[in-house]
Structures are given as structure tokens and as C-alpha cells.
Amino acid sequence: MKLLLKAVTIASAIVAAPALAESWTLAPAGSHLAYGSIKKDTVGEVNSFTGLRGHVTPGGKAEVEIDLSSVETNIDIRNKRMIEHVFSKAGTASLTTKFDMAEVSGLSVGETTTVDAQAVLSLSGTDVTFDAEMFMARLTETQVKVSTNDMVFLSTEDAGVNAGVDKLMELASLPGITRTVPVTARLIFNRDEEQAPVAPAPIAVAAVTGDVKAGKKVFRKCSACHKLDEDHHTVGPSLHGIIGATAGQSDGFRYSAPLQKSGVVWTTETLTAFLSDPRGTIPGNKMQFPGLKKDGDIANLIAYLQAETQG
Template sequence: MKLLLKAVTIASAIVATPALATSWTLAPESSHLAYGTIKKDTVGEVNSFTNLSGHVSPDGKVEIEIDLSSVETNIDIRNERMIEYVFRKAGTATLTAEFDMQEVSKLGVGETSIVDAEAVLSLVGTAVEIDTEMFVARLSETSVMVSTNNMVFISTEDAGVNAGVDKLMELADLPGITRTAPVTARLVFNMDDKKVDAVTGGDIKAGKKVFRKCKACHQTKEGRHGVGPSLHGVIGATAGQSDGFKFSSSLQESGITWTAASLTEFLADPKGNIPGNRMQFPGLKKDEDIVNVIAYLQDKTKG
């Protein structure tokens, strides 16, 4: 079961997109971790953990926590014994990983891939290294499912729980419990609502709302000018130089290159920053709005 946890961590890391610093959160209601045991040579059982949590950070680091007290064996007294003797009353097991997500980030909605995964499970002072394959499916633009491609087998000796298994055998008067457990995982991760641009640090979703104040005059489609010029590719462009739009001479002669810094100054006070330009909008008064709308433009008008 510890191995299963590791597999979960691997899955999480796969989800992040390198071009956009985005965090992802495990959806516990859609995820499932299970392991199997065999007793008396012929009696097979499937157990699971019902309380999982985790996330993938913008830099691709994965951390999954498994609430060990949520182990479900379908028998209350056995759950209690697992918690006391096998897990030694440890609160959680932690799975950590860090991955190169370049291959998986290319997946379109409905596409799948198989990726190699490595992770480390930490449980009661024992660290178990796992190397396996994971099946990854892009469910939507904002969700990814990761599952074990094959069963993963975990040694109770490697996991440091042999003594606990011995105690279970004694208490239940069993002649034997297998010391290798097959583990499977189905993990679903959802993109967090707050997407942060890697360059500006702004909240892209919040910036989209701020941009509604600009839409009366500006569009983000290339070449689509309105009352104001198209803002497609504005980051890195020279002020007053977009083809097909007649700018004021003050903008044309400003020599400004639109960067996050120069846009910040301009959006705070358009008239004061470049006197004589024809932009009627008085400016954004909140620093947070400026940072966020620049993040939105950075993301929306790339290329």
C-alpha cells in the first residue's frame, strides 16, 4: 500500500504545464488507492484508504498525504489493529516526487500516455523508493487522471511493517499473511482556479475579469483593432508601432517597449505617463489589478 501511495505522487507531478506556472490539487472523491492481501493461502482481500490529499506545485514538486487512520478493511477491529500495529499510530504517510513534465504537458484533451515514474514514500521513519509506469489521461483542460499501468507489488519488509503483520497474524490466529501486496491507484488532479503567470506573478483568472474594463476599446486577437489597438503580442512590442492602427504621435515617438514594468507605469496613469496620447481610460487604481491584467495579457497574447 505504501507503494501505491508513491504511485499517487508520481501521478500528480505529471499534470503540471511547464509554460504556465500552475498548481494542481488532488480530487479525493474521484481518486482511489487500494492494496490486496492473501491469508491462509486462499483468502484474498482488497483494502483501501479513504482520505487522500495532495498537490503539485508550480515548479513540478509533488506531495501526497495519506491519512493512515482512514484505512478501510471492511472490519472495524481489523482497521483498529492496522492503525495500532502496522502503522504504529502514525498520522500520515507522505509521498514526494519531482518530475520532468514536458512529455505529459503536450497531451490534448482525450489523449493518453505512459510515463516512467519515481517517487519516495515516507512512513514511520522508513523511506521506500518506487520505480514504475503510470498511465496518464487528459480528461479536460483542467483535469488529469493518473493510474498505475500495471499492478505494483510492495514488500512488507521494505516498507518496515513486517513486525506489524506478525502481530496481526497472532491476534487473528492466522497461519500466514502474504508479505508482498499488490497495489493499484487511480488519481485525479484538478487545476487550481488561481493560475499564476510565471513571469509576472499575477493571477490570470483575476486578470481576465479586470480586462473587461478594457474590452470596449481593445481586443486580444491579432490585427483586430477597435477604438484602441489590438493587444495581441503586446508584451515585448514597441509602443505606437502596430500595423493598421493610427497612433498618436506621442505614443509613436515615446520609444517605449511594452514590458511588465512599463505597462505597470502606463496602466496606473496613462495620461501622466505618456502625455498627449489619446487613451481616455483614466487608469487602474489598484496595484493588484494592474499585476493581474498584465498576467492575463502575458498569457492570452503569447506568440
């Protein structure tokens, strides 16, 4: 039983490792979203949002929610005017994009990369689509930083806030405010703790992980009754192409009813269970074999069967 568990654990770890279904949650403390404006042609100002929430799904869909009432212009009255006139008291805006999660998972700690992302900003019922080059750094095993590589320019007209900006100009008696707004973002995401493995990869991939040479030796325990060439049945059925096959279905071999009717599909998992305890796993089958008890034997054997007849 110990062996069985271990072998299954190894097999599932191998299957799951390259593509963990990772989801990530934005850490508001380390994140920062800012935009700039220039008034009267000469006075540049930076505004930012302190209220950010966000999440990235295992499929790479990222959504950041911006609490528009959290806008910080460093002047109270201006904050109020922004919320009321530019953001039309919309509450929240959302920023959605999609990341290639293979790229994210593939980054080792300390590594960085740049990716092209297409993002959509939804603000008061208007969607603005824009391209942004994003810089990505894996800070730790469980933390990534995503930031704009350059600044991104958004047009106030596209964002549907031109009238609001007109109103600001009027209220502050300003001759002009630029209608193209540079935006920069620094987003920190922490990996969620509960990570469910994605659907297992095809078993053929998982099976190549044992040691084929060692598996060949293990097969000596089977070869008295099993051959590997197709349709060559002896005491037991040929094991040609056994991985992925349904139990008890080889043409020309007379199986016992329990095995033939078991409906078992031979995968790393089911073979591991069967070979460690043939009689306990499929009671009443007629394979006269006590089972393999040594750690690693089964994984190696499966690798050998795979390489020999399915590679």
C-alpha cells in the same frame, strides 16, 4: 489607452500560454488507493484508504497524504489491528513524487500518456523509494487523472512494517501473509483556480508574434527619423537591436536628458506604452511623434523590428 491595454494583454497572453504555473489539488471523491494481501497462500483481499489529500505544485512536486486510520479492510476488528500494529498508529503516511509539468500541460483534453515517476513513501519514519509507471489522462481542461499503469509492488520489509504483519498473523492465527504487497492508485487532480503566470519568457520570444509584413508598413511612419542599420543615426537614433536595450544608450546619438536618464528597458510592454503615447510615457523627450493609435500596429511593428535587426 485601450490600445495599450490590449497590446499588453496580447503580449502577456502569448508569453504565459505555453507554461502556466499550474497547481493542482487532489479530489478525494474520485481518488482511490488500494493494496492487496494474500493470506494462507490462497485468500486474496483488497484494502483501501478513504482519507486522501494531495497537491501538485507548479513545479510538479506531488504530495499525497494518506490518513492511515481511514484504512478499509471491510472488517472492523481488522481495521483496528492494521492501524494499531501495522501502521503503529502513525497517523499519516505521505507519498511524494515529481511530475514533468510540461507533459501535463501539454496534454489536450482526451489525450493520455504514460510517464515514469520515482516516488517515495514515508511511513512511520521509514522512507521507501520505488519506481512506478503512471498513466495520465486529461479528462477536462481543469482535471487530470493519474493512475498506476501496472500495479506497484512494495515490500513490507522495506516499508518497515514486517513486525506488524507478524503480529497480525499471530492475532488471527494465520500461517502466512505475503510480504510483498501490490498497490494500485487512481488519483484525480483538479486545477486550482488562481493561476499566476510564471516569469515572462525572454522578450525576444514574445516579440515574434506580430505580423512582420504588416509591421514593415507601420515602420514607414518611423523611417523618416529612424534607420535600422547599426549606429546609423539620423533625426532619431538607430533602432538596431532596440528590443532588450536600455533607453537612451546608443553610442553617437545625442539624446534628451529625460530619455537618457529614464532607465527604461525596451520590452514589448515598455515599447507598447511608449509608442502609443511617446510624450505621456517619457515626458520631455524630443521624439516628435504623436504615437500609434491603431490596434495591432505596435505588436506588428515590434515583430518587424525583431525580425529585421535581431532575428
